[in-house]
Amino acid sequence: MTPLGTDREAVPDMPNRLGLNGIEFIEYATTRPQALGHVLETMGFKPIARHRSREVMLYRQGGMNLIVNAHSEDARVSALVDEKPVISAVAFRVKDALRAHTRCVELGAWPVPSHAQAMELHIPAIHGPGGSRIYLVDRWTEFSIYDIDFKPIPGVDQHPPALAGLDYFGLVQYVDPGRSEDWIRYYETMFDFSTVPEDERYGILPKGKVLKSPCGQFMWQLIEPDPWMESDRAPENLERIGLGTPDVGQAVALLKSRGVEFIETSSLHPEDRGALTRRELGSVSFELVHRTGG
Amino acid sequence: MTMFESYSLDSRTLAGPLEARLAAIRQAGFGKVMLDARDVVSHPGGVAGAVAALRASGLRPAGLQTLHDFEGLSGPLHQYKVEVAKGMLQTCAQLGAPRLLVSASTLPHASTDLAQLAADLHKLAMLAVPLGLQVAYKALSWGQSVRGFLDAWDVVSDANCSNLGLGLDSFHMFANGDSLDDLIELEPERIFQVQLSDFMGELPEPTAPGQTTRSLRVFPGQGAHSEQLADLVLRLARLGYTGDYSLDVSNDDYAQLPAEHVAAQARQSAGWLNDDVLHRAAPLPHWTRIQANTR
Numbered sequence: 001m002t003p004l005g006t007d008r009e010a011v012p013d014m015p016n017r018l019g020l021n022g023i024e025f026i027e028y029a030t031t032r033p034q035a036l037g038h039v040l041e042t043m044g045f046k047p048i049a050r051h052r053s054r055e056v057m058l059y060r061q062g063g064m065n066l067i068v069n070a071h072s073e074d075a076r077v078s079a080l081v082d083e084k085p086v087i088s089a090v091a092f093r094v095k096d097a098l099r100a101h102t103r104c105v106e107l108g109a110w111p112v113p114s115h116a117q118a119m120e121l122h123i124p125a126i127h128g129p130g131g132s133r134i135y136l137v138d139r140w141t142e143f144s145i146y147d148i149d150f151k152p153i154p155g156v157d158q159h160p161p162a163l164a165g166l167d168y169f170g171l172v173q174y175v176d177p178g179r180s181e182d183w184i185r186y187y188e189t190m191f192d193f194s195t196v197p198e199d200e201r202y203g204i205l206p207k208g209k210v211l212k213s214p215c216g217q218f219m220w221q222l223i224e225p226d227p228w229m230e231s232d233r234a235p236e237n238l239e240r241i242g243l244g245t246p247d248v249g250q251a252v253a254l255l256k257s258r259g260v261e262f263i264e265t266s267s268l269h270p271e272d273r274g275a276l277t278r279r280e281l282g283s284v285s286f287e288l289v290h291r292t293g294g
Numbered sequence: 295m296t297m298f299e300s301y302s303l304d305s306r307t308l309a310g311p312l313e314a315r316l317a318a319i320r321q322a323g324f325g326k327v328m329l330d331a332r333d334v335v336s337h338p339g340g341v342a343g344a345v346a347a348l349r350a351s352g353l354r355p356a357g358l359q360t361l362h363d364f365e366g367l368s369g370p371l372h373q374y375k376v377e378v379a380k381g382m383l384q385t386c387a388q389l390g391a392p393r394l395l396v397s398a399s400t401l402p403h404a405s406t407d408l409a410q411l412a413a414d415l416h417k418l419a420m421l422a423v424p425l426g427l428q429v430a431y432k433a434l435s436w437g438q439s440v441r442g443f444l445d446a447w448d449v450v451s452d453a454n455c456s457n458l459g460l461g462l463d464s465f466h467m468f469a470n471g472d473s474l475d476d477l478i479e480l481e482p483e484r485i486f487q488v489q490l491s492d493f494m495g496e497l498p499e500p501t502a503p504g505q506t507t508r509s510l511r512v513f514p515g516q517g518a519h520s521e522q523l524a525d526l527v528l529r530l531a532r533l534g535y536t537g538d539y540s541l542d543v544s545n546d547d548y549a550q551l552p553a554e555h556v557a558a559q560a561r562q563s564a565g566w567l568n569d570d571v572l573h574r575a576a577p578l579p580h581w582t583r584i585q586a587n588t589r
Binding site: 106107108109110127128129176179181182183184185186189190236 | 380416417418419420421423424426454455456457
């Protein structure tokens with residue numbers, strides 16, 4: 001028996017100080033909610049509820065919640081980029097949203113002022129990359145945030161099953177040249193993300209740095225422009241959503257039958273490891289990633 | 295024609311409206327300007343006016359200065375300073391400047407605990423990340439506890455953020471009696487800012503930012519400490535520092551002279567640094583690059 005406190009095998013401890021537990025929802029802001037809704041439905045998402053006071057729709061499949069925000073103030077960001085939808089927010093499930101928010105702000109996060117109307121839920125948020133927001137949600141066990149702010153669409157199954165076992169695998173963030181280390185330090189500080197080794201990559205687009213959430217449920221990939229892409233002056237942004245599936249081949253076949261197109265070139269095409277959908281509406285693409293171990 | 299792309303002149307070194315100063319800096323051949331926040335917010339058109347003037351000048355911003363007395367405070371004072379810092383970071387981002395310069399606290403009641411100073415600068419660096427900014431922290435010879443550049447380096451190293459680095463200021467290094475041998479301790483890629491100025495006569499006791507020093511600061515190569523300055527930049531070059539040099543000369547006499555006159559002095563100084571001290575290679579004429587590209 002070894003005395004308590006020794007670390008003979010140097011097992012790294014993975015702190016999870018916010019009690020992070022997966023992604024509660026991802027939000028797109030758009031001035032074209034119908035067109036985006038159509039794209040999402042081909043991907044298997046179903047519209048299930050409307051916001052009580054704003055032009056906001058909740059889509060769902062399996063464990064994934066996806067919000068389409070066309071509320072005029074929030075959709076302005078999309079109007080800025082030629083009406084292309086933008087990933088405007090990600091919500092993390094945490095143990096205690098208020099405590100998590102307070103901790104992040106004490107460590108240097110920019111708080112986002114709440115715009116909740118009367119009887120609506122105040123969800124604390126901080127500014128994320130490129131004008132996006134990171135919400136912190138703790139109401140995901142006994143009841144859900146959507147019960148308060150959204151009205152279910154009558155006659156619609158509130159829990160549509162996921163196509164091909166799809167779930168949120170993670171997000172891809174585009175960063176400016178030389179900024180990966182800054183963002184890594186940021187996500188380590190705020191959320192206890194950790195960098196996965198260089199040889200540990202998922203899917204068919206292995207560039208950049210990959211971070212893992214401390215709950216182990218999702219990834220966060222940082223991609224800088226290549227050095228020769230000097231003309232790439234695009235601002236930092238959340239570029240796309242990664243969807244995990246136990247069987248990429250089955251998922252690709254199912255999605256193709258629904259009208260989803262995939263990138264199919266000699267260098268980039270659907271494989272067992274992953275696949276990338278063709279961009280719709282100028283900015284919306286999904287990356288499928290093979291998820292092992294369930 | 296710009297000969298001094300990697301040299302900048304501080305906006306506060308010159309007098310007059312911002313547009314006239316920027317024009318004088320550009321005319322003198324500098325590629326960049328280090329902006330003083332007062333020059334930015336006092337523009338008749340506000341920050342937006344200053345941003346437009348900067349864009350029109352053709353100069354690139356080297357940074358925004360100076361956040362004072364930020365670290366080591368607690369309670370409401372800390373909160374107040376965080377709000378000040380956020381305002382300056384937003385101005386910095388509006389200008390498209392790459393970094394905010396922070397000088398060490400001079401407040402007698404500021405903490406001297408290294409861990410707290412580092413935690414406060416860590417917070418500042420985190421505030422800067424979503425805006426795409428860096429933070430450069432520099433020692434002041436009359437600072438509360440961070441007086442030498444090694445003191446500042448300890449804080450920066452302890453905070454350990456890639457967007458937090460060191461600012462060096464020759465005036466304070468010499469006034470504090472810092473040993474240039476200690477430069478070897480630094481990591482060159484973590485030096486974000488080097489400000490240079492010379493001084494007429496002996497340096498004053500590092501006690502307070504008194505008026506006595508104000509008319510005696512001059513451009514590098516024009517005062518009594520040129521040899522020391524040459525030693526400093528050569529050691530930095532040997533260390534592997536490849537960043538910019540900023541000429542920072544607050545001088546009451548210069549405040550009474552036309553901007554062009556002072557900018558011409560600055561140009562001479564940059565020439566001395568570039569040609570006589572660093573012996574930097576002159577860039578090839580433009581036409582050689584055009585030919586190379588068409589081959």
